[in-house]
Amino acid sequence: xxxxxxxxxxxxxxxxxxxxxxxxxxxxxxxxxxxxxxxxxxxxxxxxxxxxxxxxxxxxxxxxxxxxxxxxxxxxxxxxxxxxxxxxxxxxxxxxxxxxxxxxxxxxxxxxxxxxxxxxxxxxxxxxxxxxxxxxxxxxxxxxxxxxxxxxxxxxxxxxxxxxxxxxxxxxxxxxxxxxxxxxxxxxxxxxxxxxxxxxxxxxxxxxxxxxxxxxxxxxxx
Ligand code: CDP
Numbered sequence: 001x002x003x004x005x006x007x008x009x010x011x012x013x014x015x016x017x018x019x020x021x022x023x024x025x026x027x028x029x030x031x032x033x034x035x036x037x038x039x040x041x042x043x044x045x046x047x048x049x050x051x052x053x054x055x056x057x058x059x060x061x062x063x064x065x066x067x068x069x070x071x072x073x074x075x076x077x078x079x080x081x082x083x084x085x086x087x088x089x090x091x092x093x094x095x096x097x098x099x100x101x102x103x104x105x106x107x108x109x110x111x112x113x114x115x116x117x118x119x120x121x122x123x124x125x126x127x128x129x130x131x132x133x134x135x136x137x138x139x140x141x142x143x144x145x146x147x148x149x150x151x152x153x154x155x156x157x158x159x160x161x162x163x164x165x166x167x168x169x170x171x172x173x174x175x176x177x178x179x180x181x182x183x184x185x186x187x188x189x190x191x192x193x194x195x196x197x198x199x200x201x202x203x204x205x206x207x208x209x210x211x212x213x214x215x216x217x218x219x220x221x222x
Contacts, residue, residue, distance in 0.1 A: 001121050001219050002136070004129035005212075007143035008178045008189060009093075010150035010157075012200050012208065013125035016143065019209050021072055021123045024216060028073035029116050031126035031133070032096075034109045036087035037067055037078040039099040048095055055102060062108045069116075085161055094173060097180035100127075106186055127181055130192035138219045140195035141212055147175050149201050 003026065005013045014030055021028035041061045046054070068077040075084050086092070099105060113124060113133050124133065130140035151170040158165045181189040191197060196215065200208050 001138045002134045003123040003139045003216055004134050004137040005125040005141045006127055006130050009174045010154040011143040011145050013143050016208050017123050017125045020212060026121045026123045029122060029124040030073050031113050031124055033076045033087055034067055035096050035100040036092050038105055039092050039096040040087050042099050058102050059104045062104060088161055097177050101184045103186055127189040128187035130195050132187045139215050140192045142191040142195040142197045143200055145200045147171050150174055
């Protein structure tokens, strides 16, 4: 079966999905990590200078891109190298919505996401999982929280990576990423009609996971 968890930046999707995957023995797939991996490669080639050549550059990157997950989705290998920390840098976050807006990138990564899920019980998080990647997912969750709560969480993640982020800048960056992700032409961030929306502002991680697990168990029991 398939579980889709969508929502805006830093809404807690991946932390929640990992816990549920471990508890229910599902395969966890972090679709955002795949867009981040592609962005890291684009940064290496272009030093963040956007141009009309990007479509071609990205097609080349996609052609050579090999993504593997280990440790049930917690570690990502990109072309054979563990880049789990590098893909979380601020530089990648600031450019990933741009890279993720290209059709050539989305088509290839969506295909890969469906391949990863084939024949497995899978929980995948992202922006378009319940709407585009798996419109037939049995359980769809849309996680949300205020930009300030989300920036607070992201602050901690970045500190753990050795960065010293500025809170106001983080709020602005998160709002800008939400804007770009929601307004893009292909597969924009939007709640699927049949998704359960959960606001995580005043909930603990445990409360969020405990709200989702029974929804999944309804299908496992069948
Ligand atoms: O963890 P965080 O919420 O910061 O984002 P992420 O899940 O790592 O996704 C990073 C970016 O990848 C998003 O801001 C989107 O631009 C893009 N993305 C996407 O377009 N579609 C997905 N299914 C997942 C991510």
